Amino acid sequence: MEKFDRFGNVIDESCGYARGDILKGPVEEMYKGMWALELLKRRVEEKGERSVLCGIGLSNEFPFKGEDLGKLATGEFSGFCLFQERLSNLALEFLGGDPRKHSVTFWNRGTAGIVMSLSVMAKRGSIVVALAPPPKSHSSIMVGTELAGAELIDCIDIIDFKAALEKFSKQVSVVVITGVGVNRMAIPLEVLTEAITLSKNSGLPIFLDDASGAGVRPVLFGQPKSLQLGVDIAVMSTEKGGLYGPRLGVVGGEKELVAKISSKGVMFGAEIRPPMALSLLRAFENYDPNNLIKTKKWGDELYALAVKRFGKEWLEPMAVGGIYMKIEDCLDILIERANAKGKKPVITPQEACVSVCVALQEDDGIYTIASWGPPGCTFDMRVRPAWPEHGKMSSEEIVSAIDRAFDRVAKICMDKKKVAEFLLGKYMDMVFRQ
Numbered sequence: 001m002e003k004f005d006r007f008g009n010v011i012d013e014s015c016g017y018a019r020g021d022i023l024k025g026p027v028e029e030m031y032k033g034m035w036a037l038e039l040l041k042r043r044v045e046e047k048g049e050r051s052v053l054c055g056i057g058l059s060n061e062f063p064f065k066g067e068d069l070g071k072l073a074t075g076e077f078s079g080f081c082l083f084q085e086r087l088s089n090l091a092l093e094f095l096g097g098d099p100r101k102h103s104v105t106f107w108n109r110g111t112a113g114i115v116m117s118l119s120v121m122a123k124r125g126s127i128v129v130a131l132a133p134p135p136k137s138h139s140s141i142m143v144g145t146e147l148a149g150a151e152l153i154d155c156i157d158i159i160d161f162k163a164a165l166e167k168f169s170k171q172v173s174v175v176v177i178t179g180v181g182v183n184r185m186a187i188p189l190e191v192l193t194e195a196i197t198l199s200k201n202s203g204l205p206i207f208l209d210d211a212s213g214a215g216v217r218p219v220l221f222g223q224p225k226s227l228q229l230g231v232d233i234a235v236m237s238t239e240k241g242g243l244y245g246p247r248l249g250v251v252g253g254e255k256e257l258v259a260k261i262s263s264k265g266v267m268f269g270a271e272i273r274p275p276m277a278l279s280l281l282r283a284f285e286n287y288d289p290n291n292l293i294k295t296k297k298w299g300d301e302l303y304a305l306a307v308k309r310f311g312k313e314w315l316e317p318m319a320v321g322g323i324y325m326k327i328e329d330c331l332d333i334l335i336e337r338a339n340a341k342g343k344k345p346v347i348t349p350q351e352a353c354v355s356v357c358v359a360l361q362e363d364d365g366i367y368t369i370a371s372w373g374p375p376g377c378t379f380d381m382r383v384r385p386a387w388p389e390h391g392k393m394s395s396e397e398i399v400s401a402i403d404r405a406f407d408r409v410a411k412i413c414m415d416k417k418k419v420a421e422f423l424l425g426k427y428m429d430m431v432f433r434q
Contacts, residue, residue: 006328009348016136017327017379020348022420022431026375031427032354036372038425039362052365053392057184057295057320057384059244063282080274083281090284094243095214095234095252096225103255105262106272106280110211110237110249111140111376116265117233117251118144118174121205126150126173131161131195133181138209139376141176158191165202175199175206179213179226182378184319186213186221196229205257208234211249215241219289220296220319227252233261238280242292244388245283246276294387296320298395302383305399322384323402327353330381330406337410346416350379352409355419357381359408364401366393 003011009018023029043051091104107113118141122128128145130137134156145152150173155161165172177195180186187195199206210217210226214236217223226234233253238245251261265271272280299321306315306323314333316324325333327349334352335341345352357370360383370379383398393401412418424431 005349007331007345007349014142015139015376017350018348020351021416022347022351022423023354024431028424028431029373029375031430032358032423033372033374035423035425035427036358036361036367039358040365040367040372043362043365047365050392052367053385053389053398055360055366055368055383055385055389055398057322057382057386058239058247059386059388061244061283061388062246062279063244063286064279065282068278068282080277083278087277087281087284090281091250092227092252094225094284094287095210095236095250096218096228097252098227101255102227102252103258104250104252105258105265106277107249107251107265107270108272108276109247109270110235110240111138111143112265112268112270113235113249113251113261114138114140114209114211115144115147116268116270117207117235117261118176119147120261120264121174121207121233121257122148122150123173124149127164127168127171128152128174128176129161129164129168129172130154130176130178131158131187132156132176132178132209133185133187135182137176137178138211141178141209143376158194161195162198165198165204169202172202172204175204177206177208177231179208179210180216180319182380182382184212184216184384185317186217186223186319189221189223192223192229196231200230205233206231210234211237212240215243215289215292216319219292233257238283242289242295242386243283243287244291244386245280248272248276248280291387292320294390295384298387298390299384301395302398305395306402309399309403316380318382318384320384322382323399324384325353325381327380330356331413333406334410334413337406338413340414343414346414347419351419351423352413353381354379355409355413355423356402356405358423359405360401363404363408364393364397366398366401 005018012019128150137154153164208231214226236250238248303321314329318324331349331352354370357368361367361371
């Protein structure tokens with residue numbers, strides 16, 4: 001049964017939003033991201049690195065020490081063995097694992113860890129039942145389920161989750177729970193533990209997508225660490241939740257299951273390389289949960305200023321603070337500013353929101369997931385700088401920049417060709433070559 005957004009566009013279930021005539025699918029989204037990165041490159045070349053501010057809430061860093069070059073010079077494999085044990089111990093501690101029964105493995109992306117884990121845990125022809133905060137589970141969960149040849153039932157509340165477990169009790173092979181959603185709000189602990197208990201009582205293995213939650217839940221919500229919850233496997237991203245490492249992934253859990261997942265990942269070429277692993281070790285060594293607390297304080301300030309500027313009805317609260325506008329609300333704001341109420345929009349909410357974020361990046365150097373993000377990411381507007389970005393721009397300057405971005409796009413939002421040229425730049429011919 002087809003679902004529609006509030007503008008009457010058909011929602012693509014594979015991504016959770018309506019495709020448009022400009023951003024028709026993953027390929028077009030890729031070209032959009034390539035153009036946004038080109039704009040970012042030009043700005044850095046013209047105005048310097050301090051002219052850009054990372055608004056995605058992450059701080060991808062490669063914290064090498066001088067002596068690290070010597071470790072890597074010993075070779076691809078021999079170098080890794082010099083620090084692999086310490087890295088594994090720190091990662092397992094971060095996840096709350098027990099070294100007697102748990103182990104960890106490392107991935108070139110958190111997404112890779114999710115996809116490989118589910119490709120092993122989900123049985124062909126079975127059903128995977130997922131529970132996530134609204135709006136849905138991450139798209140990589142669907143990809144991993146499809147790779148395993150299974151079907152995904154995605155639930156956003158415990159009532160639907162219970163119903164799915166009961167209805168498909170004999171067909172379910174694995175349960176997936178997302179600890180923290182796209183708005184960085186955590187599933188309440190009582191709901192999380194209830195879902196885990198229900199799954200265990202049904203004899204089902206549990207996969208915890210704790211990409212952000214591994215850092216956010218314990219520090220900001222006082223919840224147990226990932227593996228302390230009693231799940232079989234948990235995944236975390238290493239550039240989220242106050243851990244400022246390179247963009248990688250860690251999968252931890254029951255030793256035998258981790259070994260199976262790891263072996264399959266190696267065959268797909270999804271494992272971590274030694275230089276990245278050494279950088280990740282330094283990130284774990286430098287980890288300070290107070291950075292996440294300071295990020296939240298800054299984010300709460302941003303949210304309060306944005307409420308004054310735009311009105312509370314357009315903003316969604318986030319656990320880490322910051323500015324979060326859904327794609328449909330972005331289009332509503334543009335229509336209002338374009339004096340086009342009552343007229344049918346020529347672009348979809350996704351195209352509207354991405355356009356505003358590209359304007360924000362080009363004009364003021366604030367880049368977001370919506371502006372450059374790859375296919376499969378969430379294209380709502382989320383501006384929530386991590387603490388290391390503090391001092392580059394004031395909160396007032398950030399909110400004013402977003403306001404100006406809406407004004408700029410409002411001037412072209414009823415002209416599909418102009419929006420396409422703005423979003424795709426030199427890649428227009430690649431998208432519309434026919």
